[in-house]
Amino acid sequence: MTYLGEGWDSTATLVGGWVERRPRREEIGPQLVRESVVMPWLAPRLPLPVPVPEVVSSSPVVVRHELVPGAEVDVLTAAMGRQLGEFLLALHASSVDEATRLGVGRLVLPVERFRAEVRVPGGEELLARLDDLPADTLVHGDLGPEHVLGAGGALTGVIDFGDLHIGDAAIELAWALHSTPPEFASALADTYGVTGELRERASVWHRLGPWHEVLHGNDIGDPRVVEVGLAGVMKRL
Numbered sequence: 260m261t262y263l264g265e266g267w268d269s270t271a272t273l274v275g276g277w278v279e280r281r282p283r284r285e286e287i288g289p290q291l292v293r294e295s296v297v298m299p300w301l302a303p304r305l306p307l308p309v310p311v312p313e314v315v316s317s318s319p320v321v322v323r324h325e326l327v328p329g330a331e332v333d334v335l336t337a338a339m340g341r342q343l344g345e346f347l348l349a350l351h352a353s354s355v356d357e358a359t360r361l362g363v364g365r366l367v368l369p370v371e372r373f374r375a376e377v378r379v380p381g382g383e384e385l386l387a388r389l390d391d392l393p394a395d396t397l398v399h400g401d402l403g404p405e406h407v408l409g410a411g412g413a414l415t416g417v418i419d420f421g422d423l424h425i426g427d428a429a430i431e432l433a434w435a436l437h438s439t440p441p442e443f444a445s446a447l448a449d450t451y452g453v454t455g456e457l458r459e460r461a462s463v464w465h466r467l468g469p470w471h472e473v474l475h476g477n478d479i480g481d482p483r484v485v486e487v488g489l490a491g492v493m494k495r496l
Contacts, residue, residue: 268421273326288320292322294310294312297423298311300357308327327418328408328410338413340450344449348451351396366394377470385496396427397424398425399431402431402434432447436465437462469488471488474488
């Protein structure tokens with residue numbers, strides 16, 4: 260048994276060749292069960308390997324899936340950018356109606372908590388932008404360096420679909436366009452067909468990212484996490 264790590268929502272352990280995931284909070288249990296329903300439908304439509312969990316225990320909730328190959332990538336290349344662009348094109352072409360039928364919901368942002376807990380100059384202007392963002396695409400919802408795996412100079416998989424939802428396609432481009440090397444971001448943008456409007460919305464999501472970290476720090480009672488989150492909020496604003 261090998262402990263693989265934990266995110267905000269779940270822990271992962273390698274047991275006998277399988278990755279076992281357990282919720283860190285009670286409300287995450289249904290989220291893991293939902294993945295076990297949605298991912299068998301979604302995985303065959305995607306050009307990179309993704310987890311396809313199955314429920315092995317309902318009380319407490321435990322799901323398991325095959326280990327997705329690869330590790331976090333140190334150097335993101337143009338070829339990888341094209342791969343991720345193709346992955347996002349396939350994901351975003353998936354049927355919203357079918358995903359909804361399988362239990363995928365729309366994103367509900369904690370705007371009132373943002374207002375109450377992240378009081379910074381210029382913050383209200385950013386929050387006002389959220390009212391105009393669309394919610395018409397099936398999205399991963401938490402695409403970042405820890406969830407995009409690679410090996411041997413190529414991407415090998417995408418993991419952690421716990422935040423899968425019906426939302427704005429531009430949320431996937433926040434990290435991919437604003438926190439990656441220019442050659443990667445440019446290749447991804449060309450492959451995906453990023454428009455000026457998409458790029459601007461991606462900037463909104465990029466600036467909003469650290470706000471969630473502040474709330475998470477408050478939830479777990481860790482002022483250090485809150486401090487880092489606030490520093491990120493100010494830097495991106």
